[in-house]
Amino acid sequence: MATATAARPLPALPPGGVALARRVGERPGAPLVATVLGPGGTGKTMLLDALARLYSDAGVPVVRHDAATPLDPSAAVLVDDAHLLPPDRLDALRALARTDGARVVLAHRPWPRPDGLAELSAGVGARRTVAVVGHLDRAAVAERLAARLGAAAPASMVELVHRQSGGLPALVDLVTQGLLDGGRVDLARPERFAAPERITVSTALAERLRHRVDALPPQVQELLTVLAHGAPLDGDVLARLLAPGVELEEAVEAARATGLLTEGGELIPLIGALFVKLTPVLRTRDLHRRLAGIELERGGSVLAAGRRLLGTGASGAHIATVLCSAADEALAGSPALAAELLAAAVDAGAPRLAVAGRRAHALALAGDVGAALQTSDDALAAPDRADRDTAVVAAATALAHRGLPGRSVELLATLEPGRAVLAVPTLVVTGDLDGARAALAAADAAPGAGTLLEGAARMLGHGMVGAVTGSGAALSRLAQAAAMLEPVAAASLLPDTPAALTAVVAAVSGQPGVAESTLRRAIEGRHGGRIAVLRHRLLLAGVLVARGTLGPPAGLLDRVRRQQPPPEPRDALLAAACEVALARRRDDAAALATAWARARDALVRQPADLTLIPVLGELAVAAALLGEECWLAGPLEDLSAVLDRLGRPALWTAPLSWALLQAAVAADDPAAVRRHAADLAGTAAASPYAAVLAAAGRSWTAVLDGAPDVDELAGTGRRMAAVGLGREAAQLAGRAATTGTDRRTAAGLHALARHLSPATAADPTAGPGPADALGAGEHGATAALPDVPAVADRDAAGPGPVPDTRLTDREQEIGRLILAGLTYKQVGQRLYISAKTVEHYVARMRQRLGVTTRGEMFAVLQATLGDGG
Structure with missing residues (x-):
């Protein structure tokens, strides 16, 4: 028998029937009275087919019994849809089942359950077995998909098919075939599954399945139609929606027996879409209206009902009330949907001014600033409306983003x-x-x-x-x-x-x-809401850039540049400043010029206030590097006036003075550095942070005077790194190393600079990281700093004879930066060595590489380091 079975492989069996098939395959001659129980579509007939094959292969005659087929005691009698047999046939089958040696298998649904069916297998003793089949779980769906695809299906496909089919085997196959026909799955590369946003039922498929729907009992059709249009499986609701004469309990049990409801009583999504497709338009609208009214009266959630009313053209005061209530529910989770529902409420008959404030609020939360201002203007023009206060807040928020505080x-x-x-x-x-x-x-x-x-x-x-x-x-x-x-x-x-x-x-x-x-x-x-999301993300991007994480902010900014419509003025300026900061830290001169141009344009549309101090500070340094300080004169003057009106509070004046000092360093203006350092000294007592900035100002003055106190500078650098100024501390230490100190001290300062600088992935050739990873990233470490003077860095001591002809690690590092287009000064800033030291390295590299011109050196470096070194 095993050989015969192998020659004719069995189809995939429902999990609950595997044990029964194994029993028949191993002992086809043994007496058996079995019941296969399960709702429609769960594989009962398929299991009977498999049993018939097993019996036939073993030489046992098979009778596929119906109301007219004579019974044969020597045969295996297989009965499908036993719940539909008349009482006399059930009596005959009961008599057969009680004879010695009988082999009877009855498949039936859990409902209806006539009296004779329950008695049929009673009294047969150990010969009786029950196989329960039902909806497939995810693991069983995965196995079925693997058999269909010839390879393991991706988890997203398994989840989609299981959800849409409800695990009903016949629907699993239908959904799978639909995905294959639609090109969503490539049998050669099933792992490249392209999940659709939703599964719909085409008109052609609906017509192909219409006969199956028509074959259902009328009360089941009525119940499934109502459920498909959003009614819950709730007696109070269904009793008001079902057609007269439908017995609710009987209809529910009959529907469950079809398998078109899940074990939890929920309508299978694909079946729901099918019934919606087959329902006449007027009936659909009537059901939506009635269901919305019922939910509103019950005081429960009407959001789902409101969604269903969108686009139906339903109108009237009752419908408008439902849509307004649904909008209130949707506001926190989906303000755009709330605005759409309120617009539909106006179309349905709600007074426009009565909901204008709520619409403006929803539109502002959704980030549609223009529409929010336009809508709120209606409510602002009608001060007697209760909705006016909501409109005022919406308009005030939108105007703040527009740069009109x-x-x-x-x-x-x-x-x-x-x-x-x-x-x-x-x-x-x-x-x-x-x-x-x-x-x-x-x-x-x-x-x-x-x-x-x-x-x-x-x-x-x-x-x-x-x-x-x-x-x-x-x-x-x-x-x-x-x-x-x-x-x-x-x-x-x-x-x-x-x-x-x-x-x-x-x-x-x-x-x-x-x-x-x-x-x-x-x-x-x-x-x-959404209107504030971009501001929060851009502020976070600025924090991350300052701490050395460049990839994720770069990805966000790339997405912002492509955003349509473009950001509002306040966010546009923030984005441009973040671009400037990113370009500076990547030493990308071209990107810095482009970002500065955007920032310069954005400055015109945003008045200066205290929140722009970090932004203007970053832009001041960029302007100094580009020689365009004049563009910031107006905003800085306005900001100074704001600070004057507030009494020049140290919390705000100290960071601005520090930023202007950094700009003076970039512009190589020692006199301005001293002036801003003096301003910082005047605020030192205000807070620990102000004291750190004042100490940094003193150190910069000493460095530019050529007489830095190395121990004091090292301590100041550590304090700066502890408050998020690691990059600035590294710049200070690197500059101090070029002031003519002895080689050992200079080397120690170079080492300190490298340790103070935040860890960054700021390779100038690196692309932006994913914008979705904005919340992730490394933070620059500031612990375990070396003492100064410490162990000298051999490469920092300048050129010297090297016995072999390979480029050292430091020379390779300099070579890659030169290939990336950086100047000697930029390379020195990156590595915290002087431009003169970089020049010495390059001269030694030319000598080693045997080249005399810059072009030759580029060619050799490209050949040597282009593959990563």
């Missing part, structure tokens, strides 16, 4: 104190401290505890006022405001978010770790 503040001032407090951060950063204090006092005096948003706004306001008055608790209050807002942050609009302001204040306080962690939480929690 003054108008944003004017709008917020028209609100009651509990919401007008949202203007306080903007008032502070634009220099109106008195106005900020007055708004805070009014909010604090207002009755009631207020909402989470109002509470967070008050804390945010106090934190920002403290940030310019010298409060030591300012940063803590800002971080607490971000944490307080978290539960509702995804649906809350503010001109600037607590997370963004916390990050800015942390950055100017020398606490980049606080900035990074706060921004990561904001990005993960979608604080401020």
